[in-house]
Amino acid sequence: MIRIFNLFFIIFFLLSAKAYPLIEIDITRGNLDPLPIAVSPLFQDDSSKRNSINEIKIENVGSEISLVVENNLKISGLFNPLSKEAFLQKPDIAHLKPRFEDWALIKAQALITGKVTIEDKKLKVEFRLWDILAGREMMALAFTTVPSNWRRVGHIISDKVYERLTGEKGYFDTRIIYVSEEGPKTARVKKLAIMDQDGFNTKYLTLGNELVLTPRFNPTSQMVTYLSYFKNLPRVYLLDIETGTQEVVGDFPGMTFAPRFSPNGKKIIMSFAKDGNSDIYTMDLENRIVERITNHPSIDTSPSYSPDNRFITFNSDRSGFQQIYVMKSDGSNVKRISFGKGLYGTPVWSPRGDLIAFTKLHKGKFYIGVMRTDGSGERLLTENYYQEAPSWSPNGRVLIFYRETKSNDKGEGFSAKLWSIDLTGYNERQVQTETDASDPSWSSLLSN
Amino acid sequence: MNFSKSFRNTFLVILLSLIVSACATKTTTTKVEGQMQGDVYTGNDTVKYLADGVPDRVFFATNESILTTKSRDTLRKQANWLRENSSINVVVEGHADERGTREYNLALGERRANAAKDYLITYGISADRISVISYGKERPVDSGSNPLSWSKNRRSVTVKAN
CATH class of the missing domain: 3.30.1330.60 (OmpA-like domain)
Structure with a gap:
């Protein structure tokens, strides 16, 4: 019970941090007390180890899975995985029945144990979550999959543990689609890339022959929408990442850009530029019907639906400068919601529905922030030389965005990297990518 | 009176042209720099x-x-x-x-x-x-x-x- 109380305390503290302005968050960042957890290597017997080498060229996949779990829990900022060197009990014994005093001695409050077997080309995994102070099992689960899926097994275990201990869905069994960048600024080569949320299993989806920008996941399937300059005609495309098939979205006589799916995945909302003016349109992916949503001589772009489909937030300069607006999804009742100093862009509705994340430019600095959907409660999470384009984790707890560094007069020193930060303003981290990266979009949970 | 007024005007003209030339110099400098x-x-x-x-x-x-x-x-x-x-x-x-x-x-x-x-x-x-x-x-x-x-x-x- 004390353990659970502690975790409640952490969550309470995270929520209460909302009240602090940016500067104080900066000062107090990292002062949290994450929950000490022991992730015991998942036990694997010798015959299974031999099969493991044959199947996936990894001897001790149980150990590897536990490292995936450990890393996930650590980067969430809510857990402090303890050093395995201090563990007193062997993995197989601990999995049967932990000696709680031993784990309490190294200050663990929770323990994950497990067992893996590989037989007949199948990976069988069982794991248990233990409450050390209460001396009882909290959760036990088993599943079977193909051996090559072993990293996903680690992510699913992480999600289950996260959910059991925080009461909220996790975000580890997810992927990030982004734009991989290489070469000098004046001749940048950009490719679509996809990777697991923890930076592994990177795959490139385009070759870099044409400029590609702003990929976004369909929240309900393995589809992606993005902007491609294929044949020098910038248009919104739809890509099925399982089959690799792609198609142009709609038949527009000019540039379409800033695409995003509706929450049910059935529509694409985007900007269409005609005679220099950008307005917001939708296309229904089932019946291909195109609807015009805004009709204004200003720039209207970066649209994003509310999770209930009833509203759209977007970026417009109809007031003279870039600001954030909200309207009903039929385009009526347009209301400006950003009124702070500076320019506002890239509004994205939280999957929880209560907040809108945005980019703000003020006095030469760029901020990632959140505000309530009526524009109140603006809170800036991070300040930097250049950063933009936040995308929410599926549980609405974390934002991923990209950050660029300043170059010198020769263009040296430039980089573009992905970063993530908790909604609380804590736990800011660089997300590792093989190349420079921008325009990240977070997928939904792959399994539920 | 008239004399002093016209003197003052001349003075103003000189002063203004000084300011203008100062500006001009400054503009040239920014132009070179920027x-x-x-x-x-x-x-x-x-x-x-x-x-x-x-x-x-x-x-x-x-x-x-x-x-x-x-x-x-x-x-x-x-x-x-x-x-x-x-x-x-x-x-x-x-x-x-x-x-x-x-x-x-x-x-x-x-x-x-x-x-x-x-x-x-x-x-x-x-x-x-x-x-x-x-x-x-x-x-x-x-x-x-x-x-x-x-x-x-x-x-x-x-x-x-x-």
Whole structure:
């Protein structure tokens, strides 16, 4: 019970941090007390180890899975995985029945144990979550999959543990689609890339022959929408990442850009530029019907639906400068919601529905922030030389965005990297990518 | 009385001309340093030429798509040249600097390219000879992160399409 109380305390503290302005968050960042957890290597017997080498060229996949779990829990900022060197009990014994005093001695409050077997080309995994102070099992689960899926097994275990201990869905069994960048600024080569949320299993989806920008996941399937300059005609495309098939979205006589799916995945909302003016349109992916949503001589772009489909937030300069607006999804009742100093862009509705994340430019600095959907409660999470384009984790707890560094007069020193930060303003981290990266979009949970 | 008044006026004139010359000196200095007026680029070290004396690009102020006097002059030269070379079609590329969000900059580049296109149309060039494309902030000519570099990148460029 004390353990659970502690975790409640952490969550309470995270929520209460909302009240602090940016500067104080900066000062107090990292002062949290994450929950000490022991992730015991998942036990694997010798015959299974031999099969493991044959199947996936990894001897001790149980150990590897536990490292995936450990890393996930650590980067969430809510857990402090303890050093395995201090563990007193062997993995197989601990999995049967932990000696709680031993784990309490190294200050663990929770323990994950497990067992893996590989037989007949199948990976069988069982794991248990233990409450050390209460001396009882909290959760036990088993599943079977193909051996090559072993990293996903680690992510699913992480999600289950996260959910059991925080009461909220996790975000580890997810992927990030982004734009991989290489070469000098004046001749940048950009490719679509996809990777697991923890930076592994990177795959490139385009070759870099044409400029590609702003990929976004369909929240309900393995589809992606993005902007491609294929044949020098910038248009919104739809890509099925399982089959690799792609198609142009709609038949527009000019540039379409800033695409995003509706929450049910059935529509694409985007900007269409005609005679220099950008307005917001939708296309229904089932019946291909195109609807015009805004009709204004200003720039209207970066649209994003509310999770209930009833509203759209977007970026417009109809007031003279870039600001954030909200309207009903039929385009009526347009209301400006950003009124702070500076320019506002890239509004994205939280999957929880209560907040809108945005980019703000003020006095030469760029901020990632959140505000309530009526524009109140603006809170800036991070300040930097250049950063933009936040995308929410599926549980609405974390934002991923990209950050660029300043170059010198020769263009040296430039980089573009992905970063993530908790909604609380804590736990800011660089997300590792093989190349420079921008325009990240977070997928939904792959399994539920 | 009159004398002292006219003396005072002369004095004022001298003083004013001193201020003006001080300003002039200052402007020259900024010009050398920055080649910018306001934050619009006025130099020509990245400018290419469609033909002798016909610059290919015009420059914009931050977040603006308004054509400056110099831009209009350049575009009139382009229009004259296009009239004389009626078989040539052009693409007007619109660009933005790196200090804005990607999607807004795509829209801004589109707006800038169309501002140039509209001016060419006003000077008699048929709309179907001019297409536009926005690259937003994706194709800078100057890779520095400083106000002068940014001013060179806020541009629309008229490129031969055939």
